Amino acid sequence: MLDANLKNQLKAYLEKVSHTIEIIAYVDDSDKSREMLALLNDIASLTSYVKLSEMRDSGERTPSFSLNRVGSNMDVRFAGIPMGHEFTSLILALLQVGGHPPKASPEVIEQIRGLEGEFRFETYISLSCQNCPDVVQALNLMAVLNPNIHHVMIDGALFQDEVSQRQIMAVPTVFLNGQTFGQGRMGLEEILAKLDTGAAEREAAKIARKEAFDVLVVGGGPAGAAAAIYAARKGIRTGVVAERFGGQVLDTMGIENFISVKETEGPKLAVALEQHVKEYDVDVMNLQRATALVPGQSDIEIRLESGASVRAKTVVLATGARWRQMNVPGENEYRNKGVAYCPHCDGPLFKGKRVAVIGGGNSGVEAAIDLAGIVSHVTLLEFDTKLRADAVLQRKLFSLPNVKVITQAQTTEVTGDGAKVNGLRYTDRSTGASHHIELEGIFVQIGLLPNTDWLKGSVALSPRGEIEVDAHGRTSVPGVFAAGDATTVPYKQIVIAMGEGSKAALSAFDHLIRTSAPNEEKVAA
Incomplete structure (x- = not known):
C-alpha cells in the first residue's frame, strides 16, 4: 500500500510514540476493505507499539478503523482510507494516541479537557479537500484529550448512501450528536468557541x-x-x-x-x-x-x-x-446544497452527476477541467463573448468530451426542489432567450x-x-x-x-x- 519512501517517513514519525496503540479494523470482503487492511498492516509492521486486530459483521461502517491507547478510553475513527490530504490526519492521530504531546497551547488543552457533556462528532470529507484536514485533526485531538468526545472521519465518496441520505453537498460537513454542527474550514479554536459559549x-x-x-x-x-x-x-x-x-x-x-x-x-x-x-x-x-x-x-x-x-x-x-457571488435568486438558498465555490473540496460529492461552472477565466476553466474527470458532464457558462482563460487551459478544456461551453450566458436564477439544486436559468445575451439547464451542482468561479x-x-x-x-x-x-x-x-x-x-x-x-x-x-x- 505504502511505497518505500512513505514507509521510511512514517517509521521515523512512529519512533516518537511512547504508548501502545490499539487499531481495530472493521472489514468485509470488499476491495476497499483489503486496501485499508494493507495500509494498516504496513503501519503495524513499522513499530511494535501498534497492535492491529480485525472485526467482521460488527455493525460499524465498513471499511473503517478505530484508534485507542491501550488502557485509555479514546474514540478516534476513520471511515474510509485516509490517504490524500487526510494522510497527515492519520499520522497525527497515531502520534497523539501514542502519547506524543500535541502542539496546542496549555490553555487550549485545559479548555478541551474541561468540556462537560457527551460529544459525538461525524465529519464528512473528500480526500481532495484541502480544508477538511484542519477540521479532522482538531476533532481527533479533542477526542484524544477528552473521553467524552468521540470523532469519526467519513470519506463521502466511499459512503455515498450516507451522503445522499443526509443531503451533504459540501465538505467538510460536521455533525454533532446527529445534528449539523458546521460546514467549511474550522480550526481548533473556532470549534472550541462554538462548544464553550463563554470562551x-x-x-x-x-x-x-x-x-x-x-x-x-x-x-x-x-x-x-x-x-x-x-x-x-x-x-x-x-x-x-x-x-x-x-x-x-x-x-x-x-x-x-x-x-x-x-x-x-x-x-x-x-x-x-x-x-x-x-x-x-x-x-x-x-x-x-x-x-x-x-x-x-x-x-x-x-x-x-x-x-x-x-x-x-x-x-x-x-x-x-472573498469569493464573488452571482447575486441571483436561489444562490444563497442553495449554498452548500448544490451551489459551491471550491471544486477541489466539493467535486467528489458530485461523482457521476451533471454540474455547471460559472466563469470562463483561469479559475473557471481549471475547475471545469478538474470536474470533468469526476462528474458525468460539465457545462461552463461565460458572460463574455469568449473565454478569458490562458490558451493552454482552453485547449485542454475543448479536448474533453463531456464538457460544453456556452458563451454570452448571463445566469439569472438557481433552481431547486427546496432541499437541493436541480438546475439554473440563464439568458442568451445574443438573442435574449431564456434557457433552463437541469443540474445537480453549480460551481461559481467569477473572481473576488x-x-x-x-x-x-x-x-x-x-x-x-x-x-x-x-x-x-x-x-x-x-x-x-x-x-x-x-x-x-x-x-x-x-x-x-x-x-x-x-x-x-x-x-x-x-x-x-x-x-x-x-x-x-x-x-x-
Whole structure:
C-alpha cells in the first residue's frame, strides 16, 4: 500500500510514540476493505507499539478503523482510507494516541479537557479537500484529550448512501450528536468557541484590556503576515487581528508561482506564514472580525464583532478578498446544497452527476477541467463573448468530451426542489432567450470581492470597493495603511500581497518615527 519512501517517513514519525496503540479494523470482503487492511498492516509492521486486530459483521461502517491507547478510553475513527490530504490526519492521530504531546497551547488543552457533556462528532470529507484536514485533526485531538468526545472521519465518496441520505453537498460537513454542527474550514479554536459559549466573552474581555499597539495589522493572509513580521522586526509593539489566519490562501489548492517555491498548497503556506509570524513577538488575536475603524487624535480604534476594541498608533489593513457571488435568486438558498465555490473540496460529492461552472477565466476553466474527470458532464457558462482563460487551459478544456461551453450566458436564477439544486436559468445575451439547464451542482468561479464593507465611510474606497492607497500604502486616513487584495494595487497575487504588506509596515514605522520626533522649535530651545 505504502511505497518505500512513505514507509521510511512514517517509521521515523512512529519512533516518537511512547504508548501502545490499539487499531481495530472493521472489514468485509470488499476491495476497499483489503486496501485499508494493507495500509494498516504496513503501519503495524513499522513499530511494535501498534497492535492491529480485525472485526467482521460488527455493525460499524465498513471499511473503517478505530484508534485507542491501550488502557485509555479514546474514540478516534476513520471511515474510509485516509490517504490524500487526510494522510497527515492519520499520522497525527497515531502520534497523539501514542502519547506524543500535541502542539496546542496549555490553555487550549485545559479548555478541551474541561468540556462537560457527551460529544459525538461525524465529519464528512473528500480526500481532495484541502480544508477538511484542519477540521479532522482538531476533532481527533479533542477526542484524544477528552473521553467524552468521540470523532469519526467519513470519506463521502466511499459512503455515498450516507451522503445522499443526509443531503451533504459540501465538505467538510460536521455533525454533532446527529445534528449539523458546521460546514467549511474550522480550526481548533473556532470549534472550541462554538462548544464553550463563554470562551468568546472571556477572549473579548482579555482583548479589551490590551494596551495600544504601535502597529496593529487587521488580516492574517500573506499581506498581513508580511506586515506583522516587518513591523515586529523593528522592535515595536505589534498585534494582528484576524478572522482566520491564512485568509484566502487557505482556499487555494495549487500554488506554482510563488518565487523560489516550485510548488505548494495554500494550507501548507498558511501554516508556514503563521509559524513565521510566531517566531517574533507578535500578539495574534485570531477569530476576531473587525467591524469599524474609528480615527482618534492619538490612537486609532478598531472595533470588533465580539464587542471588544483594540487601539493602535498605526494600522495596516490587510483584510483580503472573498469569493464573488452571482447575486441571483436561489444562490444563497442553495449554498452548500448544490451551489459551491471550491471544486477541489466539493467535486467528489458530485461523482457521476451533471454540474455547471460559472466563469470562463483561469479559475473557471481549471475547475471545469478538474470536474470533468469526476462528474458525468460539465457545462461552463461565460458572460463574455469568449473565454478569458490562458490558451493552454482552453485547449485542454475543448479536448474533453463531456464538457460544453456556452458563451454570452448571463445566469439569472438557481433552481431547486427546496432541499437541493436541480438546475439554473440563464439568458442568451445574443438573442435574449431564456434557457433552463437541469443540474445537480453549480460551481461559481467569477473572481473576488474585497473585504472592505466595514470600512465604508471611514477610509476612501474605489468604485469597486477597494481601499485606495498611494505608492507607500497610505490610505486617506493618517496613520492608516493598507496592503494586499483589499487595495487598489493591481494584480492580486500572493507574492505581490507579501511585498505590499512589507511596504505598508515599513511605511507605518516611518510614520511613527516622524510623528513621535520632537518638533524643531523644542529642539532649538
